[in-house]
Amino acid sequence: MSDLKYKRIVLKLSGEALAGNQGFGINPPVIKKIAEEVKDIYDLGIQIAIVVGGGNMWRGIAGSQMGMERTQADYIGMLATIMNGLALQDNLESLNVPTRVQTSIEMRQIAEPYIRRKAVRHLEKNRVVIFSGGTGNPYFSTDTTSALRAAEIHADAILMAKNGVDGIYSDDPNKNPNAVKYDELTQMDIINKGLKVMDSTASTLSMDNSIPLVVFNLNKSGNIKKVVQGEHIGTTVKG
Numbered sequence: 001m002s003d004l005k006y007k008r009i010v011l012k013l014s015g016e017a018l019a020g021n022q023g024f025g026i027n028p029p030v031i032k033k034i035a036e037e038v039k040d041i042y043d044l045g046i047q048i049a050i051v052v053g054g055g056n057m058w059r060g061i062a063g064s065q066m067g068m069e070r071t072q073a074d075y076i077g078m079l080a081t082i083m084n085g086l087a088l089q090d091n092l093e094s095l096n097v098p099t100r101v102q103t104s105i106e107m108r109q110i111a112e113p114y115i116r117r118k119a120v121r122h123l124e125k126n127r128v129v130i131f132s133g134g135t136g137n138p139y140f141s142t143d144t145t146s147a148l149r150a151a152e153i154h155a156d157a158i159l160m161a162k163n164g165v166d167g168i169y170s171d172d173p174n175k176n177p178n179a180v181k182y183d184e185l186t187q188m189d190i191i192n193k194g195l196k197v198m199d200s201t202a203s204t205l206s207m208d209n210s211i212p213l214v215v216f217n218l219n220k221s222g223n224i225k226k227v228v229q230g231e232h233i234g235t236t237v238k239g
Ligand code: UDP
Pocket: 013, 014, 015, 016, 052, 053, 054, 055, 056, 058, 059, 060, 061, 073, 074, 075, 076, 077, 078, 080, 081, 133, 134, 135, 136, 137, 138, 139, 140, 141, 142, 143, 145
């Protein structure tokens, strides 16, 4: 365990990460690959909590822009994150990684309700805990959920796995060839520069609770392991 930089992490997986190139839904080979990478760090003895997004299926803001009541649209988004959580659990368990899904909105037949003390106990017993359903509140995001759960379980860091982007850039590197990558930032920099990393609620919550954030490319094999072993990849954001 001595070569590990972080012992307890929150891994934030966006819904899009599960969709792969198809951009929508869950891509079975892609989610399997992610589960394998999680297993790699599980085998190192890291305590892993995962927050899954739902953007591969539904975003509340998009629903509301099409005329739906925002709260109702957000509940659909929260349900999407639960579907992703169950798919992730299935993939991890097929690799013999013990997991528990906890939902912020009760759904007892399929998952445990979110109970902080139980989540921590699962982590101590080396079970991967998947937090789904976001915060359980509309108008929030799963980025904010990551910051909230990381604070609650006293995680050492949030690992934000991005789809195809190596870290935080001054601009969208896919659109602007002059965009520069940052190695280190603070949450205040993100807010002041208006960088699109996490929403401002998530940034301020991380900052107020001094939770470090590492943003890195999920599409490069072994990257999650590199981060927990302290290799400097991506962008590190001081809490
Ligand atoms: N959501 C919500 N409250 C939360 C977390 C998520 O209402 O605490 C809804 C919201 O509609 C959001 C959707 O769930 O658009 C999917 O989550 P998110 O957009 O964060 O997923 P990601 O971008 O990470 O895939």
